[in-house]
Amino acid sequence: MTTPLELDDIQGLVTRGYRTLTSACFLVLATAGPAATARAALGRLAPRVTNGRSDPPDTAVNVALTADGLRRLGLEPPELDGFPYEFVVGMTDPDRSRFLGDVGENAPRHWRWGGPAGPPAHVLVMLYARDGQQLRQLEAETRREVLVPGAFTETARLGTAELTDREPFGFRDGISQPLIEGLPKAALAASAAGDGGTDGEQVVRAGEFVLGYPNEYGLLTDRPLLPTRHDPLGVLPRAPEGGADFGRNGSYLVFRQLRQDVEAFRDYLDAETRRPDGSSDPAAQEALAARMVGRWPGGAPLVRAPEHDDPALATDNGFGYHATDPAGLRCPLGAHIRRANPRDSLDPRPGSADSVAVGRRHRLLRRGRPYGPDGTGDGPDAHGLHFLALNANISRQFEFIQHTWLDNPNFNGLHDGPDPIVAPRQERRTTFTEQGRPFRTRHIGLPQFVTVQGGAYFFLPGLKALHYLCTAVPEGGRQ
Amino acid sequence: MPYQTAVTVQAALPPDRVAEVRELLHEAGRKSAAGELFPFAEIPGVHFARVVLVPEGPGGAPADMPPSVVYMSEVDGPVEAHLADLVRTAGDGLDRVFGHCAGYPAAGSPDAARIDWLRAHEVPCAAFYVNTVGRGRQQIEQEALLREVIEEFLDRNGPALAGRSPVEIRTAVQDYVGGREDLAWARTGPAPPPLGGRIRRAAHLVGVPLAAVGLLPLLLSALPAWVVLLRLHERRDVPDHARPSHDRIRELAACEDFVAQNPFTAVGSVKTGPFRRITLTAVLFVVDYGVRHVFDRGNLAGVKTIHFARWLFIDGKRRVIFASNYDGSLESYMDDFIDKVAWGLNAVFSNGRGYPRVRWLVLDGARDEQAFKNYLRCHQVPTQVWYSAYDTSTAHDLDTNARIRAGLFGDLGPAETEAWLALF
Numbered sequence: 004m005t006t007p008l009e010l011d012d013i014q015g016l017v018t019r020g021y022r023t024l025t026s027a028c029f030l031v032l033a034t035a036g037p038a039a040t041a042r043a044a045l046g047r048l049a050p051r052v053t054n055g056r057s058d059p060p061d062t063a064v065n066v067a068l069t070a071d072g073l074r075r076l077g078l079e080p081p082e083l084d085g086f087p088y089e090f091v092v093g094m095t096d097p098d099r100s101r102f103l104g105d106v107g108e109n110a111p112r113h114w115r116w117g118g119p120a121g122p123p124a125h126v127l128v129m130l131y132a133r134d135g136q137q138l139r140q141l142e143a144e145t146r147r148e149v150l151v152p153g154a155f156t157e158t159a160r161l162g163t164a165e166l167t168d169r170e171p172f173g174f175r176d177g178i179s180q181p182l183i184e185g186l187p188k189a190a191l192a193a194s195a196a197g198d199g200g201t202d203g204e205q206v207v208r209a210g211e212f213v214l215g216y217p218n219e220y221g222l223l224t225d226r227p228l229l230p231t232r233h234d235p236l237g238v239l240p241r242a243p244e245g246g247a248d249f250g251r252n253g254s255y256l257v258f259r260q261l262r263q264d265v266e267a268f269r270d271y272l273d274a275e276t277r278r279p280d281g282s283s284d285p286a287a288q289e290a291l292a293a294r295m296v297g298r299w300p301g302g303a304p305l306v307r308a309p310e311h312d313d314p315a316l317a318t319d320n321g322f323g324y325h326a327t328d329p330a331g332l333r334c335p336l337g338a339h340i341r342r343a344n345p346r347d348s349l350d351p352r353p354g355s356a357d358s359v360a361v362g363r364r365h366r367l368l369r370r371g372r373p374y375g376p377d378g379t380g381d382g383p384d385a386h387g388l389h390f391l392a393l394n395a396n397i398s399r400q401f402e403f404i405q406h407t408w409l410d411n412p413n414f415n416g417l418h419d420g421p422d423p424i425v426a427p428r429q430e431r432r433t434t435f436t437e438q439g440r441p442f443r444t445r446h447i448g449l450p451q452f453v454t455v456q457g458g459a460y461f462f463l464p465g466l467k468a469l470h471y472l473c474t475a476v477p478e479g480g481r482q
Numbered sequence: 483m484p485y486q487t488a489v490t491v492q493a494a495l496p497p498d499r500v501a502e503v504r505e506l507l508h509e510a511g512r513k514s515a516a517g518e519l520f521p522f523a524e525i526p527g528v529h530f531a532r533v534v535l536v537p538e539g540p541g542g543a544p545a546d547m548p549p550s551v552v553y554m555s556e557v558d559g560p561v562e563a564h565l566a567d568l569v570r571t572a573g574d575g576l577d578r579v580f581g582h583c584a585g586y587p588a589a590g591s592p593d594a595a596r597i598d599w600l601r602a603h604e605v606p607c608a609a610f611y612v613n614t615v616g617r618g619r620q621q622i623e624q625e626a627l628l629r630e631v632i633e634e635f636l637d638r639n640g641p642a643l644a645g646r647s648p649v650e651i652r653t654a655v656q657d658y659v660g661g662r663e664d665l666a667w668a669r670t671g672p673a674p675p676p677l678g679g680r681i682r683r684a685a686h687l688v689g690v691p692l693a694a695v696g697l698l699p700l701l702l703s704a705l706p707a708w709v710v711l712l713r714l715h716e717r718r719d720v721p722d723h724a725r726p727s728h729d730r731i732r733e734l735a736a737c738e739d740f741v742a743q744n745p746f747t748a749v750g751s752v753k754t755g756p757f758r759r760i761t762l763t764a765v766l767f768v769v770d771y772g773v774r775h776v777f778d779r780g781n782l783a784g785v786k787t788i789h790f791a792r793w794l795f796i797d798g799k800r801r802v803i804f805a806s807n808y809d810g811s812l813e814s815y816m817d818d819f820i821d822k823v824a825w826g827l828n829a830v831f832s833n834g835r836g837y838p839r840v841r842w843l844v845l846d847g848a849r850d851e852q853a854f855k856n857y858l859r860c861h862q863v864p865t866q867v868w869y870s871a872y873d874t875s876t877a878h879d880l881d882t883n884a885r886i887r888a889g890l891f892g893d894l895g896p897a898e899t900e901a902w903l904a905l906f
Contacts, residue, residue, distance in 0.1 A: 088731045098735040102811070220820075220851045225725070330904060351784060351822055361821050398813050406739070407814045413742060413876040431874065441648045442903045445637055 006216050008055070008185045008209055012252040012465045015053035016065045016129065017213060017393055018186060020177070020370050024063055024131035025166040026138040027372050029258075029389060030145065031116055032126040034075040036153030042076055044154035045126065046473035048145065054466060062141045063131040066469060067256045067461035069093065072125030077476045082249075085227030089397045090255060090460045095119060102402060104410040104427040109455040115159065115260065116457040122158035124459045127258065129391075135165075159457070161260065161389055163372040168302075170373050171263045171386035172292070172424070172452075175302035179320050179344055181207040181366040185216075204346075205320065207363050211400070212393050215240075215251035219364045224395045226250025238471040252465025254393045257367075257401045259458035260374075261425070262387040268292075268452045275446060291446075294437055295423040297338030305334035323347040325354030331438035337420040342408045349415060365403050367392040387456070397460060425453045483616040483675040484558035486529065488792045489565070490605040490803075493583035494548040497538065503551055503582055504535055507866035510575065513740060519575035522869035525567045527558035527619055530790060530807045533579060533867040534747050539801055540835075547751075547797040551579055553600075554747075554805055556790040558618040561604070562597075569596045576600075608763070608802075609770035611791040613877050615778040616675045617884065622872055625883035628668050632659065632886065633906055648899040656891060669891055687775050711757055712843060719753070722836030726859035737864045739811055741873035743789065745865040746815065747805045748858060749796075750834035759799050761843075762833035766793050769830065780881050784822035787815070789877055793830065802834065809876040816855050824848035836860070 010018065021027070034041045045066070053063040068076070070091045074083060083091060089099060095111035095118055105111060111118035128145060132138035149155050170176040182189035182205050189206045210218030214226040228246030229239070242248040269288075276287035289312075293299045299312035306328050307316050325347045328334055334341050341348065344366070347358045370393060375386040394400035408414055409422040412431060421427075423435040428451040435446040464472065495503060510519040510533070517523055522531045532554050539547025553576075557564045569576065570593060580586045580599075587595035635658050636643065643651050659665050674680070694701070726734075738744050752758055773782065773791075782788050791806035808815050819827050828847035832840035838854055840847040848854040872880075882905050889902040 084728060088728050091728060092732070098732070098739075102735075102739050220849070222851060225852050350786070357821075361817075364817070364821075399817070403811070403813050403817075406811055411810065412874075413809065413878065416878050416882070418879055418882075419874075438904070440900070440904075441644070441646070441651055442636055443906055444640065445633070447637070 010056035013055035018055035029161040031159040256461040297340035309333035499582040531555035608766040611773040
């Protein structure tokens with residue numbers, strides 16, 4: 004029933020997060036001349052690109068392009084119209100900005116890169132290595148290949164911090180990931196589910212993350228199909244619907260540079276939890292932070308460990324909310340993880356398999372890396388997260404989660420409570436409510452802790468599509 | 483408690499005026515200019531209102547299905563009173579929009595002439611869904627205020643109240659609200675709806691099933707033939723695989739996602755021939771009964787985010803307008819349709835041209851996610867002018883506020899008192 008994944012053609016970032024390659028950086032490139040020169044330069048890099056089968060011991064390279072980048076390399080309308088609207092207009096289109104909450108401090112005009120005021124973003128090269136020295140070497144080699152005159156210029160270098168299991172606010176991160184059906188981990192979880200575990204609920208159909216495979220509706224997500232005459236050499240696979248399948252084995256990469264104001268976060272927690280005598284209360288600070296996140300700093304979920312952190316539950320992910328905590332008494336309804344992945348807590352019929360099934364249509368593969376403090380140009384002391392997420396349908400997955408779950412002040416019956424951690428504070432008051440008995444506690448007027456500093460929607464092509472783009476795309480997009 | 487009314491005024495637009503009116507509506511709808519041409523906020527009892535441009539029908543002669551301009555609003559009380567208020571408050575806007583239409587009273591005509599003209603261009607709804615029948619705008623505003631007052635009371639007195647029992651806490655809230663003259667209305671429930679309306683409602687509730695029972699032999703004998711015809715038609719259907727152009731999506735997206743709710747307006751052509759016209763009429767008759775008497779308390783067959791929705795025929799039943807006001811984004815609205823009420827959507831929209839293939843009137847159809855979303859985007863028209871009277875309140879908010887009011891002075895047991903406190 005499951006279509007086997009073409010791992011040789013899928014980029015490695017889809018199948019793994021390279022957690023053993025703890026050094027990483029992202030190069031944002033802009034074309035600097037004619038399409039042919041840029042294509043040739045990218046073509047020199049293409050053989051290095053890591054596929055989904057290999058488990059690279061030392062270094063990995065992945066490549067993605069914005070809609071502008073595809074255009075610069077010669078893919079033109081109407082071919083480009085086969086891509087979804089959100090991708091083609093890009094993350095900084097004014098309607099998308101309003102939708103994503105990228106207004107005020109978060110507005111693209113303030114961004115370091117990707118915004119209208121900053122340098123353009125056409126190609127993203129993601130470099131991963133086992134240590135800093137290998138990364139420097141990989142970076143140097145990459146630059147030699149692509150930064151040739153008339154091909155590309157580097158418009159931003161986005162460095163990362165050494166990968167640990169903590170994000171800058173001090174919480175264990177990356178615990179909950181959807182498992183792609185067809186990969187070994189998913190098979191393992193599915194068999195565990197047969198034994199009564201709930202990990203099987205994390206298994207999501209491959210088509211939610213990789214184009215060309217059935218999604219959670221059992222259907223193929225729309226993808227760019229080119230007229231076959233544009234691919235006379237047959238570089239691209241042929242789609243069952245007809246046409247040369249430029250999208251197959253590709254994915255959409257959502258990249259957002261999120262600055263985390265660690266000091267403001269700590270200050271807020273301190274001010275909000277002072278004892279009556281005015282002294283600080285570290286335990287209360289940690290408890291409030293945990294209730295805003297939904298997990299303790301060590302990772303234990305509040306729904307399982309409501310009173311204190313529990314190392315035994317550090318990576319626990321096999322839980323729902325409805326059976327033990329429908330009203331949010333353990334894990335507040337507005338907590339970050341309860342809205343980024345509501346599991347079984349929303350309609351239809353919370354607690355049911357249908358509720359979980361609807362949730363599976365709104366999942367992301369997270370591939371983010373924390374940064375700072377280092378030379379990212381984002382202030383010497385800046386910390387944050389390079390948020391990278393993969394999905395097949397930007398509108399139904401990333402944008403839905405951002406708008407309908409995270410930023411939505413009315414999420415799950417709340418009234419004025421957007422995500423206490425990551426949501427922008429707009430004109431409306433931001434309240435964090437801790438549900439309780441006999442009645443709730445409200446924290447009114449939360450400051451903003453996370454600010455968007457850059458971002459773009461990228462297409463992470465399959466390797467054949469990348470090869471086609473570098474070598475076979477007809478001059479000027481047509482013949 | 484007033485009953486809510488759907489007002490629809492539609493007038494054909496000479497094709498050479500379409501561009502001008504589109505530009506006018508675009509200007510009137512700009513967020514910075516909101517309310518200048520149509521000061522809906524000043525008209526009592528308006529919940530939502532919109533002015534849209536409906537394009538001419540596909541393929542047909544313009545005379546059959548001409549472009550038109552359509553005013554729609556959801557208001558408290560009878561249509562006559564609303565139109566009089568509308569003409570008095572937004573006469574200038576009406577003149578500038580409808581002034582392009584045939585027969586509209588000349589400048590300087592008395593208001594009565596305008597009202598008569600609008601009434602002559604009213605279009606009845608085939609079905610009209612109201613989230614909570616009888617909940618008027620004044621009640622909505624009062625209950626939102628009541629909630630905020632109690633929330634602030636709880637915040638102020640949090641430490642003092644925290645150790646007390648739920649019953650004691652509610653008593654403290656009662657004492658506080660009871661002591662405020664400006665909240666005197668909260669001591670009782672909302673007044674019942676007008677008697678005449680209640681009688682008509684009850685008569686409809688009973689009368690329709692009675693008539694149906696009378697007609698049952700006829701309906702049953704027609705059923706086999708209808709089923710055969712349905713399947714024959716469904717096999718011959720031609721789904722439209724068009725994707726909406728990016729320009730079209732841009733035009734639609736520019737009108738969306740400013741506040742807690744969004745408007746949705748779509749126009750579709752009924753498939754040709756009497757079979758589909760009769761089927762759709764019958765389906766909408768059933769929908770009308772369902773939304774009046776079954777889905778009249780905050781839940782449209784599992785979808786709880788819709789404030790109002792209406793279905794109406796235009797152009798001699800050759801086309802249908804669907805218009806609604808819903809919470810959240812179009813993406814989440816469409817996902818709700820697919821996940822929760824695909825059968826209902828199919829029963830109505832499968833009678834429309836180009837809809838994804840349906841079997842047995844209710845199966846498949848909307849379950850083809852992207853085909854369905856493309857179909858909706860292709861048939862949606864931009865809601866250029868749109869007004870919401872309570873644009874930060876979701877239907878869930880309104881329901882919570884109403885429960886808070888209902889439980890404040892009501893007779894509650896200990897468990898109910900705890901549940902009431904959990905509403906905050």
